Amino acid sequence: MIDLRSDTVTRPTAAMRAAMAAAEVGDDVIDVDPTVDRLQRMTAELLGKEAALFVPSGTMSNQVAVRLHCRAGDELLCEAGCHIFHYEQGGFAQLSGVVARTLPGQHGKLRLADFEGQVHPDNEHLVRTRLVTLENTHNRGAGCVQPYDDVVAICQWAHAHGLRTHLDGARLFNAVVASGIAADTWASHFDTVSVCFSKGLGAPVGSAVVGDRALIGEARRHRKLLGGGMRQAGIIAAGALHALQFHRQRLALDHAHAQILAQAIRQTRGTRLVPDTVETNIVIFEVDASLGTAAVFAAALKMHGVWMLAIGPRLLRAVTHLDVTEDDAITAARLIPDVADQLARGQLQVRDVEPSY
Numbered sequence: 001m002i003d004l005r006s007d008t009v010t011r012p013t014a015a016m017r018a019a020m021a022a023a024e025v026g027d028d029v030i031d032v033d034p035t036v037d038r039l040q041r042m043t044a045e046l047l048g049k050e051a052a053l054f055v056p057s058g059t060m061s062n063q064v065a066v067r068l069h070c071r072a073g074d075e076l077l078c079e080a081g082c083h084i085f086h087y088e089q090g091g092f093a094q095l096s097g098v099v100a101r102t103l104p105g106q107h108g109k110l111r112l113a114d115f116e117g118q119v120h121p122d123n124e125h126l127v128r129t130r131l132v133t134l135e136n137t138h139n140r141g142a143g144c145v146q147p148y149d150d151v152v153a154i155c156q157w158a159h160a161h162g163l164r165t166h167l168d169g170a171r172l173f174n175a176v177v178a179s180g181i182a183a184d185t186w187a188s189h190f191d192t193v194s195v196c197f198s199k200g201l202g203a204p205v206g207s208a209v210v211g212d213r214a215l216i217g218e219a220r221r222h223r224k225l226l227g228g229g230m231r232q233a234g235i236i237a238a239g240a241l242h243a244l245q246f247h248r249q250r251l252a253l254d255h256a257h258a259q260i261l262a263q264a265i266r267q268t269r270g271t272r273l274v275p276d277t278v279e280t281n282i283v284i285f286e287v288d289a290s291l292g293t294a295a296v297f298a299a300a301l302k303m304h305g306v307w308m309l310a311i312g313p314r315l316l317r318a319v320t321h322l323d324v325t326e327d328d329a330i331t332a333a334r335l336i337p338d339v340a341d342q343l344a345r346g347q348l349q350v351r352d353v354e355p356s357y
């Protein structure tokens with residue numbers, strides 16, 4: 001099976017498993033785990049921040065960041081399709097009493113004009129506007145890279161209005177490779193940044209939140225409260241360290257493989273890229289009603305050995321990653337027009353249709 005559901009599905013390589021098996025460990029809750037400590041130092045340095053905290057997931061690092069910047073009765077401003085709003089069960093509300101105001105972006109991209117006039121005045125009827133979050137690359141925006149100048153303008157505006165800024169950089173290293181702009185340059189505009197080791201970098205577990213020393217000290221308290229204190233976490237931190245050392249540059253391959261899929265979609269009758277460009281490793285496309293729903297299209301592809309996710313009634317997502325070779329991408333690309341053709345002719349009996357994501 002060629003698994004294109006997500007870049008989270010990668011298995012650790014033999015070298016990564018060896019590094020994990022050999023990891024020096026301690027108790028990272030009582031005091032320190034030396035491997036976690038090394039990972040946190042390296043992550044902070046790469047992102048140009050004073051400190052980093054290793055957490056089990058990207059969801060937890062985002063939620064810790066929300067708690068760092070907001071109190072109950074505050075609001076955050078974010079893009080309508082972003083992960084924090086769309087895929088984290090409204091954790092900001094459930095866990096922290098925070099409200100989100102969503103701004104519709106252009107396939108995930110926001111500009112300064114979208115934010116202007118959005119800060120509430122100080123008035124007891126209103127929640128307090130406290131935080132701006134951005135996502136780079138943007139998952140539901142088909143892995144698009146936020147235009148750098150817009151990011152700078154939005155963050156400057158936010159700080160000038162007394163707001164804090166957080167970047168969901170689950171796939172920041174994809175943005176770095178695609179844009180040629182260094183991770184610490186992107187990060188310099190934000191108070192906190194979350195990065196994931198378990199997406200394109202290919203580690204089995206883990207994310208980090210970075211910021212200044214005082215904020216990250218506080219983040220440790222929130223991590224503990226949320227149940228994210230991990231004892232001999234050096235075992236998994238070693239996988240993340242290996243990923244950070246050896247798997248950043250190769251993300252360019254994933255981007256090239258995504259282009260192979262994009263080209264096939266452009267040439268397939270009844271399918272359309274959304275948006276029409278692919279910038280990194282995520283490909284989102286729409287299927288015409290004549291081909292059935294996205295879930296039917298995904299089930300048809302799966303019957304032929306290619307696994308994608310339906311992410312809406314007509315939208316599918318394919319993500320390239322460490323375990324997808326160029327041959328896999330070519331195989332999947334050839335299958336797309338074949339399946340579309342068979343569905344259009346009503347020649348395929350589709351079974352096992354899964355609900356959309």
Ligand code: TLP
Pocket residue numbers: 005006007008056057058059060062083084087135137138139168170171196198207
């Ligand atoms: N995204 C997952 C799913 O949750 C949708 C995926 O398969 O893409 N920020 C962004 C931008 C993400 O895409 C994700 C995961 C997260 C945060 C959360 O990371 P985890 O899954 O580690 O909690």
